Structures are given as C-alpha cells and as structure tokens.
Amino acid sequence: MNMQDTICALATPSGTGAIALIRVSGKRSWNTVKDCFVSKRNTIIIPRTVYFGEFYHGETILDYVLVTYFKHPHSFTGEDMVEISCHGSVYIQKQIMEILIDKGCRCAKAGEFTMRAFLNGKMDLSQAEAIADVIASNSKASLELAMTNLRGGVSNVIKKLREQLLHFVSLLELELDFSEEDVEFADRQSMKQLMTDLHSEIEMLVHSFSTGNAVKNGFPVAIVGYPNAGKSTLLNTLLNEERAIVSEIPGTTRDTIEDTMIIDGQTFRFIDTAGIRKSQDEIEQYGIERTYQSIDKAMIVLYVIDALQMENTDNITQIDDILQTTNGNGKKWLIVANKSDLLQEQEKTKVKNKYKELEIVYLSAKYKTNIHILVNKLKEEIMSSTCKGDVLVSNVRHYEALKQSLDALQQAETAFDNHLPTDLIATDIRQVLYYLGEVVGDISNEEILDSIFSKFCIGK
Secondary structure (H helix, E strand, C coil), X not given: CCCCCCEEEECCCCCCEEEEEEEEECCCHHHHHHCCEEECXXXXXXXXXXXXXXXXXXXXXXXXXXXXXXXXXXXXXXXXXXXXXXXXXXXXXHHHHHXXXXXXXXXXXXXXXXXXXXXXXXXXXXXXXXXXXXXXXXXXXXXXXXXXXXXXXXXXXXHHHHHXXXXXXXXXXXXHHCHHHXXXXXXXXXXXXXXXXXXXXXXXXXXXXXXXXXXXXXXXXXXEECCCCCHHHHHHHHHCCCCCCCCCCXXXXXXXXXXXXXXXXXXXXXXXXXXXXXXXXXXXXXXXXXXXXXXHHCCXXXXXXXXXXXXXXXXXXXXXXXXXXXXXXXXXXXXXXXXXXXXXXHHHHHHHHHHCCCEEEECECCCCXXXXXXXXHXXXXXXXXXXXXXXXXXXXXXXXXXXXXXXXXXXXXXXXXXXXCHHHXXXXXHHHHHHHXXXXXXXXXXXXXXXXXXXXXXXX
C-alpha cells in the first residue's frame, strides 16, 4: 500500500440518496479537485471553509456541489484532504470518482483513510479501532463505550503503564552499564511495589473484557430449565414476536435459538435452550449439551420453572447439579416461576427457602404478567456490572495482548523475587512493554495493520 498516493473514495453508503460524500486525501488532493471545481462566489479558497460551486466534467457542468479543503496537518488523515458533497445520484457519484481517478487519484482500500491518520500520528491504534466500533455500534451503551475509547479511554491507561515501566527498565539498564562498579540506581522496594501495582492494573483490564465485550456485542442471557416450563414462550414474550416454536410436546426445542433486544440502550442476547432432562434421543442429547455450553457463556441465567412444580425435588436437584457442573456461581441466577397466575400467594412463600436464596421472579409468560419485573431485574444487574467511569476492554486483540503482558510481568516478578540477574529482569520487562505497545500501536507491523484496517469501510 503506497502511502504517497492521492486516494479517493465514496464515504457514504453506495446507492441512491439525497446526498453523497466523496473524500480525497494526499499531496495532490486540492490540485486534483480545483481543476474540476469552480466556486460560485469565491476565487480564493480558505482551508476548513465550505464552498458552493459547480463540478465540471470537461466543459460540462456535472453537478452543483459543496467542497471543503483541509490543509495538512489539520485534517482527519493529517494530509491535505478534500471532501465533496454532491447529489446522491449513482451516476453522479460514479462520474466524480472516474474524473478523480483520470486525474491521478487511486481508489482507497478499506480503512486506508484511518490508517493514514494513525501513521501520521493523528490517533493511536486503539483509537483507530474505536472508530470502527463507533460505526458498528447498535445501542446507546456500545456507542458510549466506543466513544470513550475513541477519546483515549484504554490507550490513556496503557500509555501511563508504559511510562512507568520505561522509567523502571531504564534504571535497570543503567545499572547494567555500571555493572563493574556494583551500584544500584533503582530502589528495590519501590520496584517491587511498582510491579505489584502494575500487575493489579493490568489484571483489572484483562478481567474487564467479559463486561466490555458484552456491552459491545450484547449481554448473553441463557434461558434454561426442564422441558415444557415455558422457556420458548418467555423468549417470544420478551422479544414481542413468535421467534421460537411453542408446543405442548416436551423436547420441541432441540437447539439453541438466539435473538437480541435493546433495553434502555443496552443490548441483550437471549438464548432459548433445549430443555434439560435425561433422554435417549441422540439429537435431543446434543441439544442439551449445547444448553450447558450456553450456560457457560452466559452472564445471566434464567432458570424457568413451572410454578406448580416448584416443590418438585427434581427441579431443586437439577439447579444444584447445574451449579456444580458449570461455573454458574460466577453468574447472576434468577429463578423464573412461570405460570404463576395458577399459584397461590402462600405457596410462593412456602417454596422460597428451597432454592438456596436464589432470587425468584413470579410471572406468566403466556399472559405477559409481571414481565416488567423480570426486565427491571435484568437492567439492575447490568447497571451493577457496568460502573460509569470504568475503563472497559472490548477488543479481542487488546485482550490477548494484555494477557500476554500479564504473563510477562509475572515472569519478571518471579525473577525479581528469586534475585535473578538484572539483565534477565530487564528482558522480561521489555516483553511487557512490547505487548502493551501492541495495544496502542507503538509496536506494530504491516501484517497486523493490514488485518485491522481491512475490516473498515472503504472511505473510512
């Protein structure tokens, strides 16, 4: 990819619309556009000012357009850049692109504008990736998270950690330069405390990934229980559509059914699962295995139970078994007592203590009774797990790099505690710096950059 070329691309979705935006970036961007554009009122073009005029194809007026010229470094890419707003005719868009290419521009590749912004120091790599998250956001919560990271949420923390480590390793390497004189420039007690503090901060970032990923892609909620408890009916009621097949025949749901809904700006991924029971049916057994997999992945588990069967020891035993065979204790569990319209009030009190103090929501999925109580419980749980102001990691690449940096830091701590030579400790710290640098792009290679930016839109 030649970063010296002048590139152009359609920045708005392809197809007919009211207007379209075409971007041009590179050294020759303004010279290319000014040959085709005549302002209606101005002969001198001032950067960062919008001008109305005629866009020509040879001697013929092709369209009336708005043109804005950005002079480097005051542009998105850090290069000279021009934005052309034209009418949204597919023909006009195509003609303007062809004219620009005929005059020496090259069609931009996916993400090339943002890559140039990164390479020209307009943003770091994690902020560049946050732009893609802003574009892909489909809820208020995912947008807020993306905007936080675009403003430097994760990268500011990483840069602070790297600064502390750089100071640390520089002192160690200074000692190596004076090794024959047997002097210590770094206070060992302070260094130990620093490594402990860094370990804690990086570990918090690693652990935040499950929440950050859920905010970005939706909080997974598994709907589980015995067959015919009303799991599919509950899913249909929550989604307000007939998403899952409902039948009186036990075992109707053979595989997981997943769909999403947005509640107060947060996306929830509801997963209706096969009923858990002993079965000789091979296909049903496979569906039950998928149910346990869904429980493992879920952050919230709704155990749906027929309210009239709440005292049945099989239900209580099944919940105990699920909690023991999965990592269920690390999740939020809610007992959903379905068909509660058939249950007397005194019966609700009677069974409460049999479920190990797990919270019980009484409702009727069929008649939509008390569904709002369940929805409020879901909102409360999400609010408690996503504290405002917390920095959340939501990018898989960042998560992997942070895990590797944590492993390297643990090696450094072990080397320090075992009084290993200074050069070995410094080497481990350099590895931590390397992996943290990968997050913000201080350490990167062309293959990684191509992989990241290839997922962007063309024109962004």
